[in-house]
Amino acid sequence: MRIIVGITGASGALYALELLRHLSAGRHEVHVVVSGYGWKLLEHECGIGKGDIATLSSYLHDNENLGACIASGSFRAEAMIIVPCSMRTLAAVAAGLADNLICRAADVMIKERKNLVLAVRETPLSAVHLENMLKLARLGVGIMPLSPAFYHNPQSIAELATALAGRIMDNLAIPNEVYKRWQGY
Numbered sequence: 753m754r755i756i757v758g759i760t761g762a763s764g765a766l767y768a769l770e771l772l773r774h775l776s777a778g779r780h781e782v783h784v785v786v787s788g789y790g791w792k793l794l795e796h797e798c799g800i801g802k803g804d805i806a807t808l809s810s811y812l813h814d815n816e817n818l819g820a821c822i823a824s825g826s827f828r829a830e831a832m833i834i835v836p837c838s839m840r841t842l843a844a845v846a847a848g849l850a851d852n853l854i855c856r857a858a859d860v861m862i863k864e865r866k867n868l869v870l871a872v873r874e875t876p877l878s879a880v881h882l883e884n885m886l887k888l889a890r891l892g893v894g895i896m897p898l899s900p901a902f903y904h905n906p907q908s909i910a911e912l913a914t915a916l917a918g919r920i921m922d923n924l925a926i927p928n929e930v931y932k933r934w935q936g937y
């Protein structure tokens with residue numbers, strides 16, 4: 753599949769990293785864009801830099817490059833995820849402010865009626881955040897709070913992140929068996 757991954761400056765860079773590892777192993781065509789604070793959080797939380805992300809990407813785009821292929825509605829991406837998605841980027845997408853490549857690519861996914869998922873991270877949530885999420889949810893955008901489940905009894909942070917990455921792939925309609933699904937009592 754051809755997938756766009758936006759990484760912004762919210763906490764939870766590990767989720768993005770884990771998702772990229774699985775997408776890369778699955779031989780998908782992955783277009784990655786990282787915001788300025790996205791890079792800071794990747795470094796701060798995971799010790800990860802541009803070289804590591806480039807290795808896990810098919811294409812690593814500059815967030816300032818509004819002329820990139822993924823900025824156009826003629827580009828046939830099947831799905832886009834922003835993970836983690838900051839409240840700033842959420843607000844920009846909800847307002848249609850396509851002033852960087854992540855927001856423009858998201859804007860394109862909405863207008864082309866394609867699968868867009870925002871893995872949002874903030875706590876607590878204000879009425880502004882909730883209204884932005886509701887507005888986008890009503891347009892068909894997937895709102896996926898980065899709140900991991902514990903019913904699969906994760907033994908490590910890595911296992912938590914893997915399960916979340918699997919749930920994200922489910923929401924992007926990417927076939928995967930990276931985590932243990934609930935079998936019932």
Ligand SMILES: Cc1cc2nc3c(=O)[nH]c(=O)nc-3n(C[C@H](O)[C@H](O)[C@H](O)COP(=O)(O)O)c2cc1C
Pocket residue numbers: 759760761762763787788789790793796837838839840841873874
């Ligand atoms: C250490 C750190 C953690 C942050 N965590 C969050 C967060 O979890 N959620 C959020 O909405 N913003 C968070 N921020 C603030 C965003 O980085 C900031 O709003 C930034 O403008 C987001 O820009 P972007 O959406 O272009 O990445 C954090 C900032 C720092 C420095």
